[in-house]
Amino acid sequence: xxxxxxxxxxxxxxxxxxxxxxxxxxxxxxxxxxxxxxxxxxxxxxxxxxxxxxxxxxxxxxxxxxxxxxxxxxxxxxxxxxxxxxxxxxxxxxxxxxxxxxxxxxxxxxxxxxxxxxxxxxxxxxxxxxxxxxxxxxxxxxxxxxxxxxxxxxxxxxxxxxxxxxxxxxxxxxxxxxxxxxxxxxxxxxxxxxxxxxxxxxxxxxxxxxxxxxxxxxxxxxxxxxxxxxxxxxxxxxxxxxxxxxxxxxxxxxxxxxxxxxxxxxxxxxxxxxxxxxxxxxxxxxxxxxxxxxx
Amino acid sequence: xxxxxxxxxxxxxxxxxxxxxxxxxxxxxxxxxxxxxxxxxxxxxxxxxxxxxxxxxxxxxxxxxxxxxxxxxxxxxxxxxxxxxxxxxxxxxxxxxxxxxxxxxxxxxxxxxxxxxxxxxxxxxxxxxxxxxxxxxxxxxxxxxxxxxxxxxxxxxxxxxxxxxxxxxxxxxxxxxxxxxxxxxxxxxxxxxxxxxxxxxxxxxxxxxxxxxxxxxxxxxxxxxxxxxxxxxxxxxxxxxxxxxxxxxxxxxxxxxxxxxxxxxxxxxxxxxxxxxxxxxxxxxxxxxxxxxxx
Numbered sequence: 001x002x003x004x005x006x007x008x009x010x011x012x013x014x015x016x017x018x019x020x021x022x023x024x025x026x027x028x029x030x031x032x033x034x035x036x037x038x039x040x041x042x043x044x045x046x047x048x049x050x051x052x053x054x055x056x057x058x059x060x061x062x063x064x065x066x067x068x069x070x071x072x073x074x075x076x077x078x079x080x081x082x083x084x085x086x087x088x089x090x091x092x093x094x095x096x097x098x099x100x101x102x103x104x105x106x107x108x109x110x111x112x113x114x115x116x117x118x119x120x121x122x123x124x125x126x127x128x129x130x131x132x133x134x135x136x137x138x139x140x141x142x143x144x145x146x147x148x149x150x151x152x153x154x155x156x157x158x159x160x161x162x163x164x165x166x167x168x169x170x171x172x173x174x175x176x177x178x179x180x181x182x183x184x185x186x187x188x189x190x191x192x193x194x195x196x197x198x199x200x201x202x203x204x205x206x207x208x209x210x211x212x213x214x215x216x217x218x219x220x221x222x223x224x225x226x227x228x229x230x231x232x233x234x235x236x237x238x239x240x241x242x243x244x245x246x247x248x249x250x251x252x253x254x255x256x257x258x259x260x261x262x263x264x265x266x267x268x269x270x271x272x273x274x275x276x277x278x279x280x281x282x283x284x285x286x287x288x289x290x291x292x293x294x295x
Numbered sequence: 296x297x298x299x300x301x302x303x304x305x306x307x308x309x310x311x312x313x314x315x316x317x318x319x320x321x322x323x324x325x326x327x328x329x330x331x332x333x334x335x336x337x338x339x340x341x342x343x344x345x346x347x348x349x350x351x352x353x354x355x356x357x358x359x360x361x362x363x364x365x366x367x368x369x370x371x372x373x374x375x376x377x378x379x380x381x382x383x384x385x386x387x388x389x390x391x392x393x394x395x396x397x398x399x400x401x402x403x404x405x406x407x408x409x410x411x412x413x414x415x416x417x418x419x420x421x422x423x424x425x426x427x428x429x430x431x432x433x434x435x436x437x438x439x440x441x442x443x444x445x446x447x448x449x450x451x452x453x454x455x456x457x458x459x460x461x462x463x464x465x466x467x468x469x470x471x472x473x474x475x476x477x478x479x480x481x482x483x484x485x486x487x488x489x490x491x492x493x494x495x496x497x498x499x500x501x502x503x504x505x506x507x508x509x510x511x512x513x514x515x516x517x518x519x520x521x522x523x524x525x526x527x528x529x530x531x532x533x534x535x536x537x538x539x540x541x542x543x544x545x546x547x548x549x550x551x552x553x554x555x556x557x558x559x560x561x562x563x564x565x566x567x568x569x570x571x572x573x574x575x576x577x578x579x580x581x582x583x584x585x586x587x588x589x590x
């Protein structure tokens with residue numbers, strides 16, 4: 001089978017054997033916003049030579065994607081996600097069935113709703129790895145997701161806009177004007193100072209201003225301000241998701257999970273990192289549950 | 296005497312009599328960033344026909360202004376500010392002395408420093424109005440200032456980046472893309488919903504994402520999202536500055552002070568609004584304290 005994780009800004013495809021082992025994988029920079037609606041052509045170009053059914057997750061199943069699937073309510077496990085998958089055919093991919101995985105919502109009936117699309121599949125993959133028990137998972141990113149896995153089910157989750165807030169403050173606010181690093185440098189001491197500051201009073205919108213005054217008083221150099229702001233925002237995120245110390249499972253790129261593990265360690269919390277290929281594992285679990293031919 | 300409040304984006308000048316009454320006032324859109332360094336020419340053009348010494352406060356006394364004055368440490372009162380004023384002459388304003396009021400800093404030696412430039416003068420003016428006692432003051436804006444006045448002295452203050460955060464989120468984040476109002480519309484119910492939400496858990500960076508999901512689930516129309524976000528940010532600001540209910544003195548434009556008074560009322564806190572012309576009153580008090588000829 002072919003597993004496809006197709007998000008806003010990237011596309012990853014995996015050729016899997018019947019047991020879910022990755023035989024081959026391909027990446028493409030054409031996320032859904034870069035396809036101009038030509039999803040079938042892009043997919044045929046990328047995996048047309050691979051055999052098997054195609055199972056897709058991520059923003060490809062959203063309003064701006066190929067077809068729009070409604071969210072499935074949380075709690076949900078791989079079986080529920082598999083049962084809600086939508087079969088689709090396209091003349092430009094003859095003889096194939098395309099299976100789209102829905103996203104999840106929570107608190108949609110009362111309170112403020114939250115949503116995910118793509119992460120539910122990584123979580124389903126992680127649930128297969130972790131097995132029984134109660135696990136707290138963080139998938140850091142532009143919009144970080146924090147989720148609880150309980151006995152293999154995704155029971156609750158929350159989105160935190162850390163990555164986007166960092167980007168807009170850096171690019172468009174007064175704080176960014178003082179930053180002289182390239183946006184990727186990591187100053188460990190300044191990051192730790194930001195994480196520590198996030199535990200003090202006054203609220204985040206007050207603490208943010210300190211990024212400016214610390215520079216104004218030459219207490220932090222311009223090259224360290226980005227790391228300070230990153231520590232402040234990640235520290236704020238963790239403190240609000242993790243009231244009691246408990247190990248956190250991190251899913252994402254090595255760069256981001258390393259940074260989050262560092263912040264968690266500063267707060268006395270353990271972390272275990274998992275790779276992004278969990279999406280392939282989740283898609284395989286759903287295909288199995290749905291009875292899709294795997295080979 | 297002539298009182299000048301010269302900020303980043305606006306310039307206000309007042310002709311005062313010996314008792315501090317405003318005889319005439321003029322406004323100009325040329326804040327310090329719009330002057331291209333030609334401060335003397337702009338000022339001569341605006342108030343050259345008025346008699347008297349000139350006393351100036353605001354960002355005109357900063358690195359990007361006419362001359363850079365160091366911050367005076369807090370606590371400070373009108374007398375301390377007056378004593379720290381810097382006298383300056385300029386050939387383009389012959390026969391005049393220009394008196395620049397310094398800004399204030401607090402926590403500059405330990406912890407994270409905070410600064411103000413211009414608001415200290417409004418606060419000195421307000422102290423003259425309010426007299427003895429302990430008063431909590433909020434000056435809402437791009438960077439809101441919250442300050443304590445105690446027996447006529449500014450004893451402590453904090454900056455909150457509410458206005459700037461609202462602007463960058465609206466103009467540059469995913470949240471702004473869903474907003475369909477003109478940026479000035481006020482939806483009272485949505486604003487109240489945002490203020491209420493700011494008291495719930497999860498942290499601000501999580502709550503911000505709700506602005507998106509409430510729209511996604513058609514729980515708020517696009518025209519109401521700006522007011523919701525405004526309520527969320529102002530609510531967050533107030534809750535972190537005001538742990539115990541106590542009346543707040545608001546200083547600023549009618550539009551902003553009305554909005555803040557509304558949020559305060561929703562949280563059971565009283566408010567009293569004061570106009571922006573307090574700067575003229577503060578400048579008069581400082582000129583008197585310094586023994587500058589008032590008429």
